[in-house]
Structure formats: C-alpha cells, structure tokens
Amino acid sequence: MPDETNIQESTDTPVTEVTVPTDAATDTPVSVSETPADDASSTPVSESVDVPPPVENTPVEVEPAPVVAAPVVEPTPPVVQNAPIPTTPDKFSQNQSLWRQWLQKATDARKQREFNNISKLYQYILKRKKATGRDIQLFMLCRKSTMENYLNTLIKQNQIKRVGETGNTKTFYQPIN
Numbered sequence: 001m002p003d004e005t006n007i008q009e010s011t012d013t014p015v016t017e018v019t020v021p022t023d024a025a026t027d028t029p030v031s032v033s034e035t036p037a038d039d040a041s042s043t044p045v046s047e048s049v050d051v052p053p054p055v056e057n058t059p060v061e062v063e064p065a066p067v068v069a070a071p072v073v074e075p076t077p078p079v080v081q082n083a084p085i086p087t088t089p090d091k092f093s094q095n096q097s098l099w100r101q102w103l104q105k106a107t108d109a110r111k112q113r114e115f116n117n118i119s120k121l122y123q124y125i126l127k128r129k130k131a132t133g134r135d136i137q138l139f140m141l142c143r144k145s146t147m148e149n150y151l152n153t154l155i156k157q158n159q160i161k162r163v164g165e166t167g168n169t170k171t172f173y174q175p176i177n
Contacts, residue, residue, distance in 0.1 A: 114150075117142075118153055120140070121154065122159055122160070122175075125154075125160055125173055125174065125175050126175050129174060129175070130174045132173075133147065133148075133151075133171065133172075133173075154173075160176060161174060161176050
C-alpha cells in the first residue's frame with residue numbers, strides 16, 4: 001500500500017496540506033488513478049493557492065558587513081651579497097664602439113666601390129671619346145639614377161662635360177682635354 005507524504009508550502013499565506021501518494025518500494029509519486037480501489041475513502045485534495053498581491057519596490061535597509069582590514073605585508077627585495085653590479089654606461093659604450101667600427105667599415109667599403117665605378121666610367125668615356133647616357137647605363141649595368149649620380153660627380157670634378165640639351169636624345173658626354 002502506498003505511503004502518503006505531506007508537503008507544506010512556506011509562504012506568507014495560510015499553510016495548506018497536500019497529500020501525494022507514493023509507492024513504498026520505489027519511493028516515487030503515484031498518480032491518483034493508479035491508487036488501489038480499497039483506498040477509495042481518501043480522495044485527492046484539490047490545491048487552491050492564494051497568490052499574494054505584488055509587492056511594491058520599497059527600499060530595504062541592509063547593514064553593511066564590517067570591513068576587516070588585512071595586514072599589508074610589503075615585499076622585501078632579496079639581498080644579494082658580493083655580486084658585481086653591471087654598469088650600463090660601460091656596456092653601452094662597448095657596444096656603441098663596436099657599432100661605430102662596423103658602420104665605419106661599411107661606409108668605407110661603399111665609398112671604395114663608388115670610387116671604382118666612377119673610375120671605370122671615366123675610362124670608358126676616355127676610350128670612346130663620346131658616350132650617350134644609354135651607352136653608359138648598359139656598360140655600367142646600373143639604374144639610370146645611379147648613372148646620373150656618377151656622371152654628375154665627374155662633371156663636378158671637371159673631368160667630363162655634357163654636350164647637347166638636357167633631356168634630349170642627342171645629349172652625350174665627352175672628356176675634357
């Protein structure tokens with residue numbers, strides 16, 4: 001025979017007892033239609049619950065919890081004894097010195113290469129007696145701007161002169177005797 005369990009609702013309204021039949025073996029609720037016929041004296045209780053009216057928003061005063069200050073523990077730096085402290089200026093000056101040496105070598109190599117190319121260009125113009133910009137560019141295997149820089153250097157040194165109008169296809173360069 002199923003056991004009956006009492007369930008109570010906890011609200012501000014009056015408490016109503018509701019009985020729910022359960023199976024004793026499995027302890028699961030049994031529907032009313034499944035109850036045996038000999039238990040006809042107990043009829044299911046219809047549950048009527050009064051819904052309370054909505055509560056307006058009223059401020060509720062809540063006391064703040066006391067603040068407990070935790071002790072502040074400041075970290076102490078580790079003590080290093082007999083350790084040499086590296087000096088930044090010495091390390092920086094060593095690296096700066098190395099970089100300056102490397103930069104000087106690179107600059108010297110670039111200037112030497114430029115000097116050799118200008119010498120080759122001057123020898124080419126001396127040999128041909130007259131050369132156009134296109135001829136020089138093909139001989140040097142360089143870009144037009146590089147060729148113009150080399151020619152302008154030779155013109156400033158008074159080793160060659162430009163003959164013809166600038167920008168004209170008939171412009172050529174010849175050595176100064």
